[in-house]
Amino acid sequence: MMEPGPVEPPTGSAVPALELRRLSVRYGSVHALSRVSATIPAGQITCVLGENGSGKSTLVAVLSGLRRHDEGQLLLSGEPVHFRSPQQARAAGIATVWQDLAVAPLLSIWRNFFLGAEPTRGIWPLRRLDVDRARELTVQAMARVGVTGLDPDQPASTLQAGARQSLAIARARHFGVRAVVVDEPAAPLTVGQQTLLLQTIVAARSQGLAVLLVTNNPRYAHLVGDRFLLLAHGQVAGKLTRDDVDASDLMRLMAGGEEFSALNSALTDLHSELGEG
Amino acid sequence: MSDRLPTLGASPVELPRPRRLLGRALGRPSLPALVGLAVVVVVFGAQAPGLLTSGGLASVLDSAALLGIGGVAVALLLIAGQFDLSIGVLAIASSLVTALLIEEAGWGTWPALLVSLAAALLVGLVNGFLVVNTGLPSFLVTLATFLVLQGTSQASAQALAGSARVSGLDEAPGWASAHAVFGSTVQLWDGRFRVSLLWWLAVTAVGTWTLWRTRFGNAVFASGGARRAARQLGVPVRRTTLTLFCLTAAAGWLIGTLGVVRLDGVQVGAPGLGSAVDFIVVAVIGGCLLTGGYGSAVGAAIGALLYAVARQGIALAGWAPPWFQAFLGVLLLVALLANAVVRYRLKAVPRS
Ligand SMILES: Nc1ncnc2c1ncn2[C@@H]1O[C@H](COP(=O)(O)OP(=O)(O)OP(=O)(O)O)[C@@H](O)[C@H]1O
Ligand SMILES: [Mg+2]
Numbered sequence: 001m002m003e004p005g006p007v008e009p010p011t012g013s014a015v016p017a018l019e020l021r022r023l024s025v026r027y028g029s030v031h032a033l034s035r036v037s038a039t040i041p042a043g044q045i046t047c048v049l050g051e052n053g054s055g056k057s058t059l060v061a062v063l064s065g066l067r068r069h070d071e072g073q074l075l076l077s078g079e080p081v082h083f084r085s086p087q088q089a090r091a092a093g094i095a096t097v098w099q100d101l102a103v104a105p106l107l108s109i110w111r112n113f114f115l116g117a118e119p120t121r122g123i124w125p126l127r128r129l130d131v132d133r134a135r136e137l138t139v140q141a142m143a144r145v146g147v148t149g150l151d152p153d154q155p156a157s158t159l160q161a162g163a164r165q166s167l168a169i170a171r172a173r174h175f176g177v178r179a180v181v182v183d184e185p186a187a188p189l190t191v192g193q194q195t196l197l198l199q200t201i202v203a204a205r206s207q208g209l210a211v212l213l214v215t216n217n218p219r220y221a222h223l224v225g226d227r228f229l230l231l232a233h234g235q236v237a238g239k240l241t242r243d244d245v246d247a248s249d250l251m252r253l254m255a256g257g258e259e260f261s262a263l264n265s266a267l268t269d270l271h272s273e274l275g276e277g
Numbered sequence: 278m279s280d281r282l283p284t285l286g287a288s289p290v291e292l293p294r295p296r297r298l299l300g301r302a303l304g305r306p307s308l309p310a311l312v313g314l315a316v317v318v319v320v321f322g323a324q325a326p327g328l329l330t331s332g333g334l335a336s337v338l339d340s341a342a343l344l345g346i347g348g349v350a351v352a353l354l355l356i357a358g359q360f361d362l363s364i365g366v367l368a369i370a371s372s373l374v375t376a377l378l379i380e381e382a383g384w385g386t387w388p389a390l391l392v393s394l395a396a397a398l399l400v401g402l403v404n405g406f407l408v409v410n411t412g413l414p415s416f417l418v419t420l421a422t423f424l425v426l427q428g429t430s431q432a433s434a435q436a437l438a439g440s441a442r443v444s445g446l447d448e449a450p451g452w453a454s455a456h457a458v459f460g461s462t463v464q465l466w467d468g469r470f471r472v473s474l475l476w477w478l479a480v481t482a483v484g485t486w487t488l489w490r491t492r493f494g495n496a497v498f499a500s501g502g503a504r505r506a507a508r509q510l511g512v513p514v515r516r517t518t519l520t521l522f523c524l525t526a527a528a529g530w531l532i533g534t535l536g537v538v539r540l541d542g543v544q545v546g547a548p549g550l551g552s553a554v555d556f557i558v559v560a561v562i563g564g565c566l567l568t569g570g571y572g573s574a575v576g577a578a579i580g581a582l583l584y585a586v587a588r589q590g591i592a593l594a595g596w597a598p599p600w601f602q603a604f605l606g607v608l609l610l611v612a613l614l615a616n617a618v619v620r621y622r623l624k625a626v627p628r629s
Contacts, residue, residue: 087511104503116510
């Protein structure tokens with residue numbers, strides 16, 4: 001019932017595909033994101049850069065419906081949205097490659113591919129998985145990312161790490177009709193895998209999708225990115241476009257962002273100590 | 278735009294030749310139980326030939342049926358990564374509710390059955406709600422439910438009926454039709470086969486279909502095997518877990534109802550912790566992993582059959598009954614080891 005409909009990719013680029021307005025997320029007392037504003041336009045690759053714990057994955061969680069934001073707004077083609085589950089985000093055409101790939105090792109490859117959005121046929125008491133179609137689509141989608149000769153009934157644990165990565169990417173390509181969010185996988189990638197990831201991202205851009213790439217590798221980001229969002233301690237530390245920077249600038253800025261925010265928090269600590277004293 | 282990319286091109290990913298035989302075997306969690314069943318039938322068939330007559334078969338199937346109904350329900354729950362220790366005592370408690378409503382309150386049979394079903398579902402809901410919302414291990418939550426239900430049912434049987442036994446229900450209106458649905462028997466040669474057998478088959482068939490052919494089944498597997506991935510992909514893990522606890526509660530009610538109709542009453546004994554883990558033992562023998570994500574309904578049904586053959590076989594062979602417990606322990610250990618091997622093979626992922 002939650003199959004993603006054929007969502008029209010937005011063409012008029014006046015309204016960004018995705019927009020964050022003073023968006024905040026808290027985990028208890030931790031401000032994972034505080035008052036982050038950013039636009040993620042269609043047909044462009046927006047790279048999110050930041051050190052560990054700067055809130056990158058939290059941003060991904062909000063965009064993909066896993067976590068609700070506490071304050072501020074998330075706009076999808078100009079309309080404020082509150083995704084209640086990743087299912088809704090996927091149905092709205094936002095697909096995600098998760099940092100840990102989100103693959104269930106004991107489930108077969110085709111079940112993994114469609115997990116959470118399985119095609120069905122028949123009416124309720126007898127509504128059942130459309131197994132043949134799911135298998136076929138899985139084989140097609142995997143072939144599109146270069147994995148051929150696949151038995152979709154094998155458990156995903158029989159896949160090599162690289163092929164698992166391809167599974168996660170193929171899934172995002174299939175479901176991402178409006179936007180693709182990539183939290184750069186934590187597992188080390190081979191050169192071939194990195195290339196596949198980058199090609200997927202670039203292909204999504206040329207199809208007019210909004211792409212958000214989370215990474216902490218500035219060189220990598222500079223290779224494909226059109227816009228750069230620097231995060232530090234859950235806050236926006238900088239917004240740049242490709243014309244503003246080259247790779248070494250980006251690297252310096254990232255380091256600078258950390259330095260700047262370290263200085264900033266040291267100062268606030270000092271202030272509060274003085275205030276109490 | 279793609280001119281910025283290195284000119285490598287994604288090298289097509291080479292897949293290792295799928296290990297077909299292994300893949301097939303791993304796709305059938307019930308396989309070890311089937312082998313075990315064959316061994317046990319051969320061994321006890323030789324020791325106690327009475328087992329293989331129609332009479333022996335009827336009694337084996339009879340005890341397997343009740344065990345199997347609970348076993349299948351618990352298997353589904355185990356696949357989703359949860360435990361339920363309360364199903365056995367829930368069977369007794371819900372049949373006590375039925376009996377008390379009929380005997381003490383003078384209700385008709387069907388209204389009493391409906392109310393006890395509702396009460397059982399309520400217990401399942403509470404179990405599921407606690408597990409889902411507190412994050413406490415379901416093992417402990419249902420252990421608590423087990424104790425509460427056991428104590429309450431014993432105390433209320435004493436208080437309301439004056440003894441641990443409530444009987445003489447067959448006068449109640451609607452009893453005949455309830456007996457036809459839950460208690461009829463058919464005589465084949467010299468064995469009396471009960472309708473509980475059909476219920477067992479139906480539960481196994483529906484359980485299997487649900488697991489493998491519905492979105493709910495996919496959610497069950499994913500909730501147990503990869504909960505984080507399931508959440509990230511929007512699988513309704515909480516709703517699935519809640520539903521499963523209600524299903525085991527309903528299975529408990531069915532077992533209780535089959536019993537109360539057969540005996541025209543209910544005996545509130547002290548089933549002890551033994552019957553609390555029986556169903557889990559059956560599911561584990563049937564190939565369910567205790568860590569979730571793997572198992573089958575058919576496996577649990579075969580596990581129940583294996584259990585029943587061993588129990589009847591030991592009785593018919595004239596061995597002392599305690600041997601059954603020892604045998605069960607060995608069986609459980611073997612099943613756990615077999616499952617550990619499966620788990621190892623399944624999780625042994627080549628890393629690049
Ligand atoms: N579920 C959670 N509960 C509590 N705190 C959390 C949770 N998830 C994240 N945090 C906190 O929120 C902050 C941002 O975390 P986040 O995972 O978004 O960082 P990240 O930029 O993705 O880091 P990394 O580069 O290591 O992936 C961190 O301080 C983290 O400790
Ligand atoms: Mg992260």
